[in-house]
Amino acid sequence: MTSIVFPGQGSQYLDMARDFHDNFKIAKETFQEVEEYSSINLRKLIFSDDDTTLNETKYTQISIFAASLSIFNTLTNLNLINDADINVMMGHSLGEYSALACSNKISIKDASIMLKKRGNIMQNALENNKYGMVALIGLTVLEIEKIISENKMNLHIANDNSPIQVVISGKIEDLIKYEDSFKNKNVKKFVKLNVSSAFHSSFMLSAQNELNKDIDNLKLQNNKINIISNFNATVSNDSGSIKLALKNQMSNRVRWTESIKNLERTNDYKIIEIGPGKVLSGLIKRISDKFDIKTYNKIDDLNE
Numbered sequence: 001m002t003s004i005v006f007p008g009q010g011s012q013y014l015d016m017a018r019d020f021h022d023n024f025k026i027a028k029e030t031f032q033e034v035e036e037y038s039s040i041n042l043r044k045l046i047f048s049d050d051d052t053t054l055n056e057t058k059y060t061q062i063s064i065f066a067a068s069l070s071i072f073n074t075l076t077n078l079n080l081i082n083d084a085d086i087n088v089m090m091g092h093s094l095g096e097y098s099a100l101a102c103s104n105k106i107s108i109k110d111a112s113i114m115l116k117k118r119g120n121i122m123q124n125a126l127e128n129n130k131y132g133m134v135a136l137i138g139l140t141v142l143e144i145e146k147i148i149s150e151n152k153m154n155l156h157i158a159n160d161n162s163p164i165q166v167v168i169s170g171k172i173e174d175l176i177k178y179e180d181s182f183k184n185k186n187v188k189k190f191v192k193l194n195v196s197s198a199f200h201s202s203f204m205l206s207a208q209n210e211l212n213k214d215i216d217n218l219k220l221q222n223n224k225i226n227i228i229s230n231f232n233a234t235v236s237n238d239s240g241s242i243k244l245a246l247k248n249q250m251s252n253r254v255r256w257t258e259s260i261k262n263l264e265r266t267n268d269y270k271i272i273e274i275g276p277g278k279v280l281s282g283l284i285k286r287i288s289d290k291f292d293i294k295t296y297n298k299i300d301d302l303n304e
Contacts, residue, residue: 001087001268004102005284006068006095008254010193011277012060014051017067019299021047026077027070034066037112042066057123057196061094062115068098068275069108071296075274080302083225087268088235090228092159092280093200093254094118096246102274103225105242106218114218118211122250123196125207131198132172133158134179138188141166141257147185153178156201159254162286169198200253208251215247233258235266260287272296 020027021043035042042063045054053059075081089099094115101111136144141160148155154174159167168175179190198204220239228235229245233255236242260283263271273281273295281293295301 001266002081002085002270002272003088003090003263003266003268004072004081004086004099004272004274005280006089006091006098006102007064007273007275007277007280008091008093008095009057009060009064009195009199011275011279012051012054012064012067013276014049014054015047016064016276017070018047020070020074023299024074024077027074030070030073031066033108034062034069034112037109038062038116040116055194058116058119061119061122062112064094064276065098065101065111065115068095069101072098072102072274075296078302081272083223086225087266088226088228088263090259090263091230092256093230093249095275095280096227096230096249098275099227100220100242100246103227104223105220105225105227105239110218114211114214117214118250121207121211122199122204125204126197128196130171131169131196131203132175133167133169133193133195133197133199134175135161135191135193136166136168136182136187136189137191138164138186139166140164143185144168144182144187147182151178151181153181156198156203157253158198158200160257161254162257162283164286165283167193167200169201169203171198200250202251204251208247208249211250212247215243218243218246228259228263230254230256230259233262235262256283257287260284264288264290270294 089103091099100106144166155170158169226237231245231248271293
């Protein structure tokens with residue numbers, strides 16, 4: 001059996017999935033479909049020579065979704081993947097919506113509308129240039145939690161990405177204030193991320209509550225494909241549990257390390273990463289050496 005993973009914000013780049021769009025009718029039709037539901041000219045944003053607009057959260061999320069979905073639909077159309085062979089789907093942050101759409105748990109229309117709203121809500125949730133995120137390289141999430149607790153920092157774990165990579169969220173002034181504190185505790189790299197807010201933290205609680213009104217109305221279909229949600233990192237095929245996890249996703253950490261460890265316990269060791277970039281494949285290799293990982297990011301990957 002195979003598991004499929006989908007990337008989140010930060011994996012975007014200009015011309016992502018353009019080679020699929022230009023060479024496969026199904027990929028082009030996928031872009032058109034998402035554009036129709038979102039009322040955004042995504043190809044104008046993605047297939048341009050300036051990534052300024054693409055990197056705005058309100059456009060980034062729906063753009064990555066469209067690129068990931070177009071690649072997934074192409075692979076399905078070419079019979080390179082088959083629903084019957086898929087046991088688990090999962091995604092990093094917005095990638096969870098890609099997983100839900102590609103597993104047919106939710107419709108492409110609902111996913112497109114949700115991600116357009118999610119992007120807008122997250123971009124406007126907090127005052128611009130006041131909040132941000134930092135990637136800490138070199139320590140585990142438990143070690144970072146201890147540093148935050150002992151120093152009474154008003155910072156939050158946003159992503160537990162791997163045993164040596166943790167992302168934190170907070171006010172920019174606090175992130176800057178505590179940089180030396182982290183480095184003095186053996187954090188090897190302190191990397192400020194190019195994001196507009198403090199995602200996946202309690203700072204996003206009001207934004208999450210706003211989005212939850214729409215999540216409540218989502219219709220989830222039952223099928224055999226399991227989902228591993230960011231919020232609880234558990235393997236589930238229960239629509240109620242999946243929706244509840246989605247309602248808690250934005251204001252809580254992405255438990256990626258736990259998710260991969262729980263995937264490992266299913267004894268399915270084949271993973272396909274679908275979408276722009278290869279970030280998740282790199283993270284997964286740092287978490288476990290048991291997986292055979294294949295990425296589909298460029299059209300050249302079809303020939304490997």
